[in-house]
Amino acid sequence: MTRAKKPAFLPLYRQIPTVGTEYSSAQVRASQAAPTPSRLPELTAFKKLKVNGCDVVPDLLGYNEGQQGPNDINPGGYDTTIVWDKVPGDPLLEQYLWNLTLEGRA
Template sequence: MAPINRWFKWPPVARNEDLNRAYDAFSFATTILRATRRDQPSVVADIRVYIQVPYEGTEHDSPQSRAQQAETFSPNELKAYTIMSGDHETCHFTPKLIGYAEESQGPNGLVPGGFLITIAWQRVSGIRLGSGIIGPYSTSTLGAQSSTTRGSPGPFWYQLRKLVELGVIPLQKGTRHLVFNKTTEELYWVGWYNASLKRGVKVNNAWLAIYKLAKPSKGDSSWMTDNWPRDISKWTF
C-alpha cells in the first residue's frame, strides 16, 4: 500500500481541549491508501484510515493523560457506504464497500483507547469529470439537462433521486465527484467523505449548479434560495 495524499487534521484543532469538547469536536487525522488484490491485481481498492490524535500541545503528555481524550466515532462516510452497499443493486452507481474495521488504539497509541477506523471500497473505472464545466461530456450525455425533462430520467437525475430516497446525500460539489465510463456509458458518484444522512432533500435544477453541470447567469444566486423560480433558460450548459 502507498499513501496517495498527505496526512492532515480535520476539524482544525483548537489549543483548548475544553473548547473542543464544548463543541463536540475532537482531533483526528485521515489519509487514503490504495491497494490491489493479491490474487486479482486488476481489482483496485481505496482505503481510508481515521485515527484519533492528541489535542495540540498534549502530544508529549504521558499515555495515561492522553488516554483521557479517547472518544468513539462513527464517520458518516462509513454509514453512507453501509447504506448504499446494503442496497447495492439499487446503488450500483456508487463504489462497493469491501469491508471496514472499527478498532481502538492500544496502550502505545497516539491516543490510547482512541478510535482507529478503516474503510475499504472498490475503485470504479472511468474518467473523473474535473472541477469545472463538464467539457466534452455534455449534460445530455448524462441526462442532466433538467430535473423536469419529460420522458425517462437520465442517469444523473435517476441516481440522485435514488440516493435521496435512501437518505444518503452527497455534500461534495463539482463534477470531480462524478466518474464517467465511456465504454459502458455508466455514471458513478464518488467521494463520500462529507456525506450527509437525512431525508426530505429537494431534487431540483439547483443540483446542476452544485455539480457544475451548468453555469448560472453571472451574478445570479437566486438558485441558492428556497423561493427560486426554477428558471434555467439563461444558464450555460
C-alpha cells in the same frame, strides 16, 4: 486463495491528541480518547447502500472499527479503516471543476 489485484481506496481515521498534549503521558492522552469518531459519513453511507443492494456506487469491500492500543498515539481512541472499490475514470478534482464554465460542469 488468489485474489485479483484491483485498485481501491483505503482511508484511515485515527484519533490524534489535542494540540499541546502530543508528548504528554499515555494517561493524559488516553483521557481524550473517543471510542468512535463523531462522524464518518462515508462509512454510514456505504453500509446503508450495501444493505439495500445499491449497484451504482463503488462496492464497500470491508471496514474495521477498532480502538488504539495502550502504546499508540491516543490509547483507547478510535482507529477506523474503510476499503472501497475505485471506480473507472479520473477523479474530478476541485480545481478542475471550478475552472470549468457552467456549461462544462453540466
